[in-house]
Each structure stands twice: as structure tokens, then as C-alpha cells.
Amino acid sequence: MADCLFCAIVAGTVPAFKVIDVPSGVGFLDIRPVFKGHVLVVPRQHVVTLPELPSSDLAEYFGLVQRVTAAVPPALGAQGTFVAINNVVSQSVAHLHTHVVPRTKGDGLRGFFWPRTKYASDEEAADYAAKIASELG
Template sequence: MPDCLFCAIVAGSVPAFKVVDSPDGVGFLDIRPVFKGHVLVVPRPHVPELSALEPDLLPGFFALVQRVAAAVPEATGARGTFVAMNNIVSQSVPHLHAHVVPRTKGDGLRGFFWPRHKYGSEEEAASYASRIAGVLG
């Protein structure tokens, strides 16, 4: 899809802090993370929402989301993750993506109010991406 930011990231024509690049999808840091280490996982083909994802792609895509959800706490020191997906409403980019957000007890996240935290620098973002990618292998 020529005007899709996530398709451009998948294709490599737009830079991103990728943590995984596999046949099942691509994971990269959210540039406006809820907490540092917040990863977006997208399928390789342009798919606007979950209901449009081909059934044969579901197992691989969700296995990738599961792998990222396991890697994020180990890489960031978080206690767990919050995994979420919007369909059409609240999607800032109309390409299916799963949010994998690191969580710790008392982190202040309440319901669906997601305060955003910026990375202090590109080096800090690259460090988070590298640590998560390292856990993913």
C-alpha cells in the first residue's frame, strides 16, 4: 500500500527501531510509547483490521505477537505486558497492529487511558529495540 506508513516500515523504506522482522510480521518500537519498550507488531501484507487478516496468516501473526509479549518483560525488566489491538476506531495508522506494552505494578496505567512517554534520544530507543531483539534472537 503506497501511502501506508507501516507498509513502508515493513518494506524498509521508512526507518524504524525494529525488534523482529520475520515472514509472519514485523515488530518495532512505537514512536509514542505508553512505556519505554512498547512494541507494535504488524503483519507483512497491508491489512486494515483483524477481520481482514487471511485465516492462514492468523497462527503465524499471533505466534509472533506471543513471542514479543514474552520478550518485552525479559528485555525491559517489566513484570508483564498489556497486549491490545484497535480495529478502525483509534487506529492512527490504518494497518492492523498489536500493541505489546510493558507493565509493572503501580505504573499508573488505568483502563484505556494511555499516557505517552517519549524516548530521551534515538540512542535510548535503539537500546530498547536492541534488547528486545536480543531476547527474540
């Protein structure tokens, strides 16, 4: 897609600090990282959200995400990673991308992405579960 920043990075017409460039996608540093070494992994094809990614591409795409997730801790001396995908809300670029953020115990990141809440009752929780289960068929 001509006006998509991530498509331009994949095509090589916009520079990025790439960490991997393979047929299943591209990984590059986020220019506004949560922590240094924060990588964005994108599929080569332009899709906006995870549900739009063809199921035939899931294994290769998530295989790439898995490779990056495995590489970040030893490469950076981190203890682990935080892996996340936004779909529409908080998605600053309308191209599917998976965040792989290096994490170390005590790094200060605490629930900053998701404020927590509680269900009013087990019945309310069961109702939410039933609605989602129904949608899944």
C-alpha cells in the same frame, strides 16, 4: 500499499527501531509509547483490521505477537505486558497492528484505555450477549 506508513516500515523505506523482522511480520517501537519499550507488531501484508487478516495467517501472526509478548518483560525488567488491537476507532495508522506494552505493578496505567460501565440488569447483559452470539452464528 504505497501510502501506508507501516507498509513502508515493513519494506524498509521508512526507518524504524525494529525488534524483529520475520516472514510473518515485523515488530518495532511505537514512536509515541505508552511506556518505553512499547512495541507494535504488524503483518507484512497490508490489511487494515483483524477481520481482514486471512485465517490462514492467524497462527503465524499471533505466534509473532506471542514471541514479542514473552520477550518484553525479561528484556525490560517488566512484570508483564498489556496487549491490544484497535480496529478502526483509535487506529492511528490504517494497517493492522498489535500493541505490546510493558507493564509493572504501580506503573500508573489504570483503565485509561477503557472507561468502565455497568449493565442496567442481567436481562440487558443477556440481550447484548444474544446479539453477539447471533452474529457469530
